Amino acid sequence: MEVPTTHKAWTYAEYGPPGVLKLEQIPVPDVAADEVLVKVHAAALNPVDGKRRQGKFKNTDSPLPTVPGYDVAGVVVKVGKEVSKFKEGDEVYADVSEAALNKPRQFGSLAQYTAVQEKLLALKPTRLSFAEAASLPLAILTAQEAFDRVNLKVGQSVFINGGAGGVGTLAIQLAKQVYGASLVVTTGSAGKVDLLKSLGVDKVIDYKKEKYEELPDKYDVVFDTVGECNRCVKVVKEGGAVVALTGAVEPPGFRFVVTSNGENLAKLTPFLESGKVKALIDPKGSFTFSEVVEAFEYLETGRATGKVVIAPIE
Template structure:
């Protein structure tokens, strides 16, 4: 049984797709979606903002359909919003709490049918954390999947103080987080990162000691090798040439070439709680693309922009203006 003092609507607006394909072809705004029912361990979140990630449009294209949940699907993993109802076993959150998180525990194993690009979403308590007080809902919505992926990959390759790291795709959603975590959470001795020419200053501002312009330089042929290479762009074949003997290569996309391994996120609110002090102190900052904030009605445009592959940091949809 779930409890609530407020009277909640039975229907809501949400963006959905009923077949796989390009976002511009299949994504539709539906004003007659049933507000999700809660399980005992879930809270109902009134969505203020939702971050979108490449996994959203890849899923929409049908790349994961053999282990997807049934259609129709509401896309969206990342959420920031306000708790409006709690399940009977929920201990941590109450109505009115401002929360954020990646609502899909395992992206590659029957991901939730109903995501976050909707007025309400139901999510397990364990996947959420309190929103950092200094961040807006839009900023918080751009964090969960990216920062948890960055952190999880660094943990898996046993990154620690005094080690060096090369980040491939340093200006992307995950890359911007890896650089900041490597510097401020782990105490990296040296951080190198790749981007296109116009984004090198951003890499420096995030904490990269060696920004590399991939349009002009082949990082894999640098005389310097790194303890860890974190590949966010699918260049594993080059990444393995840039790592020291005995070092680690982690990738989140594409073919895996030994000794590299692939990291697939498992969402966990405890990770966000652990990182909240770094966010609240301002040491680690969300990076939203300068053109990356879209209104709920512009969800198709938001996906079109994300699909260009030119995004700096994150794209976020503001559900409540």
């Protein structure tokens, strides 16, 4: 496939608010021996994108200028000489940075082309659109790794604090459909009860009306996506596990940073192809490639349900 020498990409050369982002014409990334070049059809935003752009991880960040974006879905247009699993024309998706905070990819997915290591890629489930596929990788891998680390077993109970967010909506579905949890309870507002129930939640606690930590129920696994570990540790069973994605951590809670892994992503393909696990894009729909600044501004209000997606990228 013919590949141009330059392409359009969103970049920032200094840390700051969404306004530091600029749409520029830059060279198409080189492809290393273990990488493929992907023509990007869709990308998605994650809270970590905003925190990184604000300079919260500057001590371990890759050099500026940066093309942000972790999540990508697109078509392979070039393969490195050591690549064996993928070929030109393959529809793929990935979280393009193996480590989200430690030297993440300098040239990410908010561009017309991006280079991705073969080991981070998976074939896009045919059932999913590019936008749906792009909404998944970082968030679904985070939920998957969290449950693997605590060894979530069939029949156990799970409490998810913040079920309507990008990670939460997928954690609910994985807990039920992939790991076989017998009970999934989450926090959410009254307006999101029907949505959360449709994802498989057994009970929704309205955080505006009740303090979940004062209720009598205890759970085998507690997954805090909000940053309330000090409250979440009060609802875990003795010997249970508390995973905290953000905020201060209190024992027995622990935090991890997701590791991108194409093989782990591929393990979820049967559940995505069958529709047992669904991508959830924010009701505002996809933002266009020219609306990336607005998309970040919206994401950073904290009001998004599911994922904020950029599509089409052209």
